Amino acid sequence: MHSYIDFAFGSDTGYLAGVHRFSVWTNSKDDRKVVIEYEDTAFNPKVNKPLLPNVLLKFHLAYAMVLFREVVSNVLRHD
Numbered sequence: 001m002h003s004y005i006d007f008a009f010g011s012d013t014g015y016l017a018g019v020h021r022f023s024v025w026t027n028s029k030d031d032r033k034v035v036i037e038y039e040d041t042a043f044n045p046k047v048n049k050p051l052l053p054n055v056l057l058k059f060h061l062a063y064a065m066v067l068f069r070e071v072v073s074n075v076l077r078h079d
Contacts, residue, residue, distance in 0.1 A: 001026045007067070010067060016051065018042030020064055040066040044059045 003024050010017025018041050025035040042060050044051055051057040 001028075010045070012045045015044050015046060015058070016042065016060075016061075017045045019069060022068065024075060034075065036072050037072075038064070040064050 004064070005022050007020040007022075008017075009019070021037075022023040023035075023037040023039070025037070027033040027035075040061075042051060051060070
């Protein structure tokens with residue numbers, strides 16, 4: 001079984017947009033074993049350049065990791 005949730009942010013008129021996806025996969029033979037995945041993308045929808053300033057990207061990645069850890073914590077609590 002596969003479940004996921006997407007957190008989209010930003011807009012096509014701003015300087016930051018993207019999505020965080022958290023997925024939980026269960027093993028069909030043993031549903032007590034799970035795989036938790038985190039995927040992320042962030043971009044500037046106005047121009048095809050890396051996010052600037054660089055501190056913004058670092059903050060974004062740190063915040064995304066905090067969200068991922070919270071998801072993992074909640075999945076483990078419901079075990």
